[in-house]
Amino acid sequence: MGMEKEGESTCEPATPVLRISQLDALELDSALEQLLWTQLCHCFQNLRPGLLTPLEPELKALLQLLLWRFTLYPGSATVGQSLLSLRYRNISTSPNLRKSLSHRQKLALLLLTVGPRWLQERSHSLRRCLGLTSGAPLSDGFQKALRNSLAALSGLARLASLVNFLAFLRTGYHPVLAERMVGAQAVFSEPSVTRDVTYQYVNRELLWHGFAEFLIFLLPLINTSKVKASIYSFVLGGDPSGVGGARDKEGAWRECALCGEWPTMPHALGCPHVFCYYCIKSQSIANNCVRCPKCGTEARRLEPAKIETLLRH
Template sequence: MDKNMQVPERLRKITLTISSLLFQFTIYAHDSTIGQQILNLKYSGSEGQSLWMSRRQKILYGLILIVCPWLRERAETLASFVGLSKYQAKIRKVLRWLDISLKLAAVWNFLVFLQRGVYQTITERLLGIQAMFPSRQGIRQVSFEYMTRELLWHGFSEFLFFTLPLVNFQRVKNFVRRHILNHHEDPALDGLRVMECAVCEDVPTNPQEIGCPHLFCYYCIQSNYKADPGFSCPRCRTSIPSVDSIRPYRTVIS
């Protein structure tokens, strides 16, 4: 056998084994899938006196769930094995029409399920089984206070998500720094150029000046001015008349 054919064959065997084990320890053992066990649901059958699935229904469910897809994947290989290679084109055509028919049946079943609320899948309808609670559900007193609170916070969060992008926080920050904090420069530094950025207070990267004795990083001054055209120097309150007032710092060599 070709090595390229061995890998898919091994994967099919592994998939078949895992599917069989899952079926054995879920539907066959407990009459419910893993998801139904979490929701405390079980399949009920209509055969005999038992409320839950009969052994016959479980075996048919396993054949439909596991064996049929496995045979569908190996149809051409099995046709070659039994000497029907010359009919492979017809077999593929029949399988294609079967797939289309099953999809149409699934759509029809879904529409009926939306109307009547029973038999969610074709398999459930064919076997006459449906998911239900093992014990009768008691009447619960439902309080809508929690729902009201959740709706209130949901509406408030939606309002914040809409309004926050519209707020220019850089302009608000500059306004607070300018009019509320009232930070004043030390008079002893008047006329002296401080060799640190007036915004980030670090050594300026690509130093810029705006006409006052202070330096700025290129990114600090440009970002602040673009976010707030009324931006002024945080230390001496020198304003920026226009973007042309921001220029690279040049040392004066005497």
């Protein structure tokens, strides 16, 4: 994360940041806060259950303060923005200058980010202390007016956030209302470099993409078991000893020639090998001409395997 001096500015035109990049930066910041909170909870998991619950809003605000102190305050960029090569710039003075945020703007951004979250999580406790909870009897008109004012203020804040987000979708600037209020705008931390993509590169990528789609369409149509059996039969001449090595014939019935497991409902094709009924049946449904993948013997008749018959082969 680059350190910037107060008041540093350049006259280079800023390349607009994609909307999805700004939203991704917010999601990364939220994920980091959640990760830190989870790690903090794990530190107290062996203590009394519910120990952190009464102080949860304050502890979360403290974590956000620490993140602000070591990320946004020294470098004008959050963790999510740093991962995406973004940072904040000050547009309150001159929109065309890449000037970093002032200390006052950074502090205001902290208060407008942490403060509303803390108030939202503590709103029920605060209303209960003031006797403004819903259903509670109100002693005078002042408490009633105060409760209505707080409800209207909360609704107004949500409406302002919605309008700001709609404006962000329209213009591509300030996804958070606090950024618009303090005059902070996300820009690239380094001037963007134009990438020159040649015609040969694009043509090669299109050709490879078309070839990959053709393979994805073709591979499911190939009967790999039949191809494997044909290769074994051609290379090894149909000799089962060439495939099984030094394994004796007495052990051939102990595993399925297709799946390699102990055969379930063993069946045979007329060769010394056995198959699970469901393995060989699925092969016969997919292919009319079934061959043994071990020796290449073509299936004559599928019948339950008998050890005496297998040992005679």
